[in-house]
Every structure is written in C-alpha cells, then in structure tokens.
Amino acid sequence: MITNPLFPVGSPGFATHPIDRAAHLRDDVEKLMALEERADARAYVVHRDQLLIKTESTPTAALSLKEARGFGANPGTVFLGLRDGRPLFGMGIPAQAVEALMGRPDVRVNDLRGAVTQGLLPVEELSAIAMAKSLVSWHQRHGFCANCGQKSAMSSGGWRRDCPACKTQHFPRTDPVVIMLVTDGERCLLGRQAQFPPGMWSCLAGFVEIAETIEDAVRREVAEEAGVACTDVAYYRAQPWPYPSSLMIGCTARATTTDIVVDKTELEDARWFSRDEAAAMLRREHPDGLLGPHPVAIAYHLVAQWLNGA
Ligand SMILES: [Zn+2]
Numbered sequence: 001m002i003t004n005p006l007f008p009v010g011s012p013g014f015a016t017h018p019i020d021r022a023a024h025l026r027d028d029v030e031k032l033m034a035l036e037e038r039a040d041a042r043a044y045v046v047h048r049d050q051l052l053i054k055t056e057s058t059p060t061a062a063l064s065l066k067e068a069r070g071f072g073a074n075p076g077t078v079f080l081g082l083r084d085g086r087p088l089f090g091m092g093i094p095a096q097a098v099e100a101l102m103g104r105p106d107v108r109v110n111d112l113r114g115a116v117t118q119g120l121l122p123v124e125e126l127s128a129i130a131m132a133k134s135l136v137s138w139h140q141r142h143g144f145c146a147n148c149g150q151k152s153a154m155s156s157g158g159w160r161r162d163c164p165a166c167k168t169q170h171f172p173r174t175d176p177v178v179i180m181l182v183t184d185g186e187r188c189l190l191g192r193q194a195q196f197p198p199g200m201w202s203c204l205a206g207f208v209e210i211a212e213t214i215e216d217a218v219r220r221e222v223a224e225e226a227g228v229a230c231t232d233v234a235y236y237r238a239q240p241w242p243y244p245s246s247l248m249i250g251c252t253a254r255a256t257t258t259d260i261v262v263d264k265t266e267l268e269d270a271r272w273f274s275r276d277e278a279a280a281m282l283r284r285e286h287p288d289g290l291l292g293p294h295p296v297a298i299a300y301h302l303v304a305q306w307l308n309g310a
Pocket of ligand 1: 145146147148149150163164165166167168
C-alpha cells in the first residue's frame with residue numbers, strides 16, 4: 001500500500017483545505033478596508049515564484065499586514081477570503097525590498113516550489129497560498145489593457161482589472177492542463193522531460209487547447225508525446241498548480257496500442273513500468289535510483305491510487 005503522511009493518496013498539495021472565498025465582500029471597499037485593519041488579518045507576500053516565510057519556531061507564511069508592510073510589501077492587497085472567519089490577503093513586494101531582506105534571521109524569501117516539497121509550510125495553508133501566488137502574479141503580468149493598451153487598475157478586491165479608457169473588464173485566468181496515467185493491464189506509461197531531476201519519471205501532461213474536450217486532450221497528448229492510442233478516459237480529481245496559474249485535471253486512460261514513439265521535442269523518453277517498479281519509484285526504493293513524482297503533485301496520486309487498486 002502506497003501512502004504519505006503529509007499528502008495522503010487523493011490529497012495532493014494546494015487542493016485541500018479550501019478557504020471561504022467570501023466573494024460577496026469583494027466589491028465592498030469599506031468592508032475590505034476594515035478587514036485589513038483587523039488584528040487577526042493575515043497576508044501571504046509573493047515575489048515572482050518566491051514567498052516570504054517568517055522563521056519562527058513554527059515557520060509560517062501567514063504574516064500580519066503590519067509585518068508584511070514592515071518587510072516592504074506593496075500597500076495594495078488582494079482579498080483571498082476567510083479562514084475560520086479570519087481575513088486573508090495576498091500582497092506583492094518589489095525586488096529591492098526582497099534584496100533588503102536577504103540575510104535577516106527573522107524572515108526568509110523562499111522559492112515556493114522548494115518550500116512546499118521540503119515540507120516547510122503547513123499543508124493547511126497551501127490552498128490559500130496558491131490563490132495568493134496566482135492572483136498576485138496575474139496583476140504583475142497584466143498591468144495593461146489587452147484590448148486598447150492603456151494602464152488598467154485593480155478592482156473587486158483583486159479579482160478584476162478595469163480599463164479606464166475602453167471600460168473593458170479583465171478577469172484572472174486559469175489554464176486547464178490534462179495529466180494522465182495511461183495503463184496497459186499491469187503496466188503504466190510514464191515519461192521524462194529533459195528538465196526533470198535525474199532519474200525522475202512522471203505522468204504525461206499537456207494544456208487543453210481551445211475548443212477541445214478534456215477527453216480529446218488526453219487522447220491527443222498521449223498520441224503526440226508517446227505515439228500511444230488510448231480510450232476509456234476517466235476523471236480522477238483536479239489540483240490547482242500555481243506556476244503560474246494552471247488547473248491540473250487528473251485522468252486515467254486505457255491504452256489500445258503499446259508501441260511507443262517518443263516526441264523528442266516534448267519528452268526525453270517514455271516507457272512502460274511494471275507495478276513493482278512504479279511502487280519502488282514512489283517509495284524512493286528503486287534499485288537503479290529511479291524516482292516517481294513528488295507527493296505534492298497529482299501525478300504521484302494518479303500512480304498511487306492505481307497501485308493501491310483503485
Ligand atoms: Zn482598454
């Protein structure tokens with residue numbers, strides 16, 4: 001049986017402990033300002049792919065707004081919602097302020113991916129952190145109206161940008177990605193991208209294209225990347241993936257052909273793995289040092305639930 005204490009099978013990172021988004025408060029400017037002033041309000045401070053983490057006895061990324069501003073965070077906030085009634089915000093921080101924090105003992109600026117895979121952050125915070133990361137990054141990358149080119153302004157608690165010139169409203173985007181475990185009886189198909197760490201293999205994945213169904217995207221990606229035809233596409237579960245703003249749609253599928261032709265522009269390699277081999281890779285006990293995906297990622301859970309007989 002495959003299991004993991006931090007991310008039990010079926011509970012990948014960023015996908016559990018969702019907060020109350022309290023969307024009815026987003027357009028109430030006075031109420032949002034009052035929530036910011038509350039002593040129990042907390043903010044996640046994001047700089048590109050990095051996050052500010054307070055290095056107390058229990059490290060946390062949930063800073064008081066006073067602390068966040070003291071560290072140099074931008075004054076503007078995005079409203080994430082409420083956790084047990086406590087208001088949560090996201091904030092950006094300029095590069096100069098991040099540099100000024102280097103070497104301080106009370107705070108570290110940590111790559112989010114590293115902080116999550118190393119277990120530096122409580123699993124309960126990851127859903128809200130994913131919101132902060134994706135939403136703050138979206139504002140940083142979308143300062144100008146895509147319709148007319150004028151500078152746009154944040155509105156609706158950070159969930160919209162408005163163009164003062166042409167009046168177009170812009171909403172944050174989520175990009176759907178299919179990620180799938182293809183099986184052939186007692187074997188599963190895994191691939192290696194060139195940028196993976198040495199020895200690591202994972203599920204095939206790719207963006208859903210415009211006007212495409214999830215099922216068609218799964219069949220197309222597996223055929224394109226590995227030359228394998230598949231059928232019986234079934235939904236498993238989804239995972240927000242805040243790099244920068246994807247929704248990983250986990251699926252399973254059954255192969256109807258087994259010869260592999262690797263698309264070398266997408267993958268370094270792809271091959272079939274037996275159940276025993278895949279289990280050893282997830283447990284990090286493979287005799288050749290091969291590794292499966294990290295338990296934070298839905299790919300781990302797709303393989304694990306298959307190994308567990310689901
Ligand atoms: Zn415009």
